[in-house]
Amino acid sequence: xxxxxxxxxxxxxxxxxxxxxxxxxxxxxxxxxxxxxxxxxxxxxxxxxxxxxxxxxxxxxxxxxxxxxxxxxxxxxxxxxxxxxxxxxxxxxxxxxxxxxxxxxxxxxxxxxxxxxxxxxxxxxxxxxxxxxxx
Numbered sequence: 067x068x069x070x071x072x073x074x075x076x077x078x079x080x081x082x083x084x085x086x087x088x089x090x091x092x093x094x095x096x097x098x099x100x101x102x103x104x105x106x107x108x109x110x111x112x113x114x115x116x117x118x119x120x121x122x123x124x125x126x127x128x129x130x131x132x133x134x135x136x137x138x139x140x141x142x143x144x145x146x147x148x149x150x151x152x153x154x155x156x157x158x159x160x161x162x163x164x165x166x167x168x169x170x171x172x173x174x175x176x177x178x179x180x181x182x183x184x185x186x187x188x189x190x191x192x193x194x195x196x197x198x199x200x201x
Contacts, residue, residue, distance in 0.1 A: 069094060070129040070138070070151070070159055081165060082108040087132075093162035096132055102158045105165060109172040120144055127151040129159060146171050 067076050069089035076087035076096060084104045087096040097105065102120070120143065127140035131153035138151040138159065148167045151159040160168065 067096065067132045070096075070132045071161070076132070081105070082169075084108075095160045095165060096157055097160065098157040099155075102168070105168055106172045109169050109176065121152065131156050132159075133157070143168060144171055144175075 067087050068074065069076050069092060071089065071092050071094055074089050074091040076089050078085050079088040080086075081088075081095065082105060084097070084101050086098075086101060089095070121139070121141040122145040123142045124139050125141070127138040129138050129140075129151045130136060131138050133156040134153065136153060136155075138153050140149055140151050142148065143150045143164075146167070148164055148171065149161075150164065150168075
């Protein structure tokens with residue numbers, strides 16, 4: 067398979083126990099359709115914590131799918147400042163370092179959900195205390 071960014075042959079490598087294609091020139095990675103979910107699930111979390119819109123602000127990409135050659139779609143991954151390119155039929159292109167940002171974003175979402183749950187629980191306890199009859 068050829069790199070969609072620079073045309074270099076891409077050998078397979080292991081990334082968090084996922085076989086992905088790595089460009090030795092630009093260090094981008096090609097993940098098949100199911101492999102982005104596998105990368106996200108490499109962060110300790112539940113499926114519910116990871117669920118949300120993956121593709122935000124979709125626009126035409128300058129890159130072509132290395133599998134079928136069709137133009138890909140660029141988007142902001144989960145509405146963060148990480149631009150990922152996708153072929154909806156074949157997979158995802160992550161530029162160098164973006165796999166780490168994907169994992170960071172999922173870990174951040176898990177932390178944020180934990181804080182939200184804690185704050186909501188505290189608020190409900192507070193509100194419950196307001197409704198108790200005084201003795």
